[in-house]
Amino acid sequence: MTDTAKLSIAGSDHDYPVMSGTVGPDVVDIRKLYAQTGAFTYDPGFTSTASCQSKLTYIDGDEGVLLHRGYAIGDLAENSTFMEVAYLLLNDELPKKGELEQFETTITRHTMLHEQLAMFYRGFRRDAHPMAIMCGVVGALSAFYHDSTDIHDPTQRMIASHRLIAKMPTIAAMAYKYSVGQPFLYPDNSLSYTGNFLRMTFGVPAEAYEVDPVIEKALDRIFILHADHEQNASTSTVRLAGSSGANPFACIAAGIACLWGPAHGGANEAALNMLHEIGTVDRIPEFIARAKDKNDPFRLMGFGHRVYKNYDPRATVMQKTVREVFAAMKVSDPVFDVALKLEELALSDPYFVEKKLFPNVDFYSGVILSAIGFPTSMFTALFALARTVGWVAQWNEMITDPDQKIGRPRQLYNGPAERTYVPVGQR
Numbered sequence: 001m002t003d004t005a006k007l008s009i010a011g012s013d014h015d016y017p018v019m020s021g022t023v024g025p026d027v028v029d030i031r032k033l034y035a036q037t038g039a040f041t042y043d044p045g046f047t048s049t050a051s052c053q054s055k056l057t058y059i060d061g062d063e064g065v066l067l068h069r070g071y072a073i074g075d076l077a078e079n080s081t082f083m084e085v086a087y088l089l090l091n092d093e094l095p096k097k098g099e100l101e102q103f104e105t106t107i108t109r110h111t112m113l114h115e116q117l118a119m120f121y122r123g124f125r126r127d128a129h130p131m132a133i134m135c136g137v138v139g140a141l142s143a144f145y146h147d148s149t150d151i152h153d154p155t156q157r158m159i160a161s162h163r164l165i166a167k168m169p170t171i172a173a174m175a176y177k178y179s180v181g182q183p184f185l186y187p188d189n190s191l192s193y194t195g196n197f198l199r200m201t202f203g204v205p206a207e208a209y210e211v212d213p214v215i216e217k218a219l220d221r222i223f224i225l226h227a228d229h230e231q232n233a234s235t236s237t238v239r240l241a242g243s244s245g246a247n248p249f250a251c252i253a254a255g256i257a258c259l260w261g262p263a264h265g266g267a268n269e270a271a272l273n274m275l276h277e278i279g280t281v282d283r284i285p286e287f288i289a290r291a292k293d294k295n296d297p298f299r300l301m302g303f304g305h306r307v308y309k310n311y312d313p314r315a316t317v318m319q320k321t322v323r324e325v326f327a328a329m330k331v332s333d334p335v336f337d338v339a340l341k342l343e344e345l346a347l348s349d350p351y352f353v354e355k356k357l358f359p360n361v362d363f364y365s366g367v368i369l370s371a372i373g374f375p376t377s378m379f380t381a382l383f384a385l386a387r388t389v390g391w392v393a394q395w396n397e398m399i400t401d402p403d404q405k406i407g408r409p410r411q412l413y414n415g416p417a418e419r420t421y422v423p424v425g426q427r
């Protein structure tokens with residue numbers, strides 16, 4: 001592999017260094033391109049652009065590989081816990097026993113919300129989407145936690161990161177409680193991170209809530225699967241917001257807003273709605289035909305990915321988890337049968353094969369979350385809860401990266417050239 005890329009533009013030749021990572025594609029360092037040539041690159045959707053260097057997560061989309069600090073997602077989902085993965089993403093290495101206990105205690109001690117934040121909820125309509133509430137409440141955290149908004153102080157950055165990870169389950173559970181008209185539950189710090197979230201969501205003050213260990217483990221695994229995913233749209237949004245020096249709570253609120261879209265985190269909600277709409281196995285061919293029809297905007301939700309051109313490794317774990325949860329709960333859901341058959345038919349259809357469209361993490365997650373009892377509107381909120389770990393880890397990495405500058409893309413301008421203003425009466 002050459003270590004220089006040659007570019008010829010407007011009659012002159014230029015060399016640009018090629019940088020190599022540990023694994024993965026090389027990158028051409030074009031930082032001097034504009035200064036040297038007066039030209040920009042054009043890459044809408046950043047399909048060929050590395051926006052930063054990172055040590056957190058590696059994806060090989062062709063092979064269906066996802067690693068967090070070198071550990072395979074399947075290995076982590078099978079053997080680790082969400083708290084341990086959170087520690088790993090924030091701290092480079094897996095924790096020793098004492099380090100993990102200390103981290104869990106720290107997170108546990110930050111689970112409560114400032115009491116006045118509860119009043120925010122009352123300003124929302126009862127039918128407000130939980131993601132609308134999450135955007136608002138998380139953005140508002142900066143008004144309550146002034147002592148952790150100095151981004152140049154590493155201690156404050158870490159406190160803000162812990163606060164965000166710890167408070168997100170409380171915020172999401174309260175959004176759910178508000179929508180069903182039940183009282184908010186305070187966190188119970190004797191429970192695990194995930195057990196506490198289940199209790200705050202499904203418990204009521206009138207009786208004791210017993211956390212089902214199978215569901216607790218399944219949900220914890222779902223959180224692991226969503227913890228981080230390289231420079232995806234919402235993570236890039238968090239980094240871009242953070243690049244201006246905005247406080248961490250504002251940056252994460254920006255990430256939540258981006259995640260909400262149906263092409264990103266909103267796809268889990270859309271995928272389950274689609275499976276319900278299909279309803280029975282015999283209707284699948286009709287929906288596959290629609291997905292292939294260029295004149296129909298319909299897409300198979302939970303299918304396809306910008307990076308994975310192979311089976312999303314998270315979908316593999318997710319499918320297995322559905323089976324485990326159904327077996328433990330002694331339930332079945334016709335929607336799962338529709339999902340399995342849809343996957344089988346799509347993966348044998350030349351359209352999906354040629355375009356390398358495989359199930360992504362969202363294809364099966366809705367089936368499990370629904371079996372656990374979450375309404376579809378909560379799915380993306382759960383995604384946001386888990387992805388907060390990746391967002392804060394990426395945000396911390398960005399702040400300490402000496403190469404990082406304010407994110408400021410340029411454009412190819414296609415509007416009118418300069419012209420003279422004509423007063424309204426003379427137009």
Ligand code: ACO
Nearest residue numbers: 263264265267291299300301302303304305306355360362
């Ligand atoms: N169903 C049918 N056709 C599809 C699908 C799909 N789900 N996804 C992509 N295609 C087709 C497109 O029509 C396009 O066809 P063309 O080349 O003939 O025009 C081709 O495959 C490439 O699609 P793009 O939209 O250009 O690919 P891109 O990388 O921009 O989009 C995306 C990726 C947004 C995920 C897309 O596959 C999609 O919309 N999927 C459904 C939504 C979804 O599941 N999102 C979750 C992503 S994972 C996550 O965020 C956690």
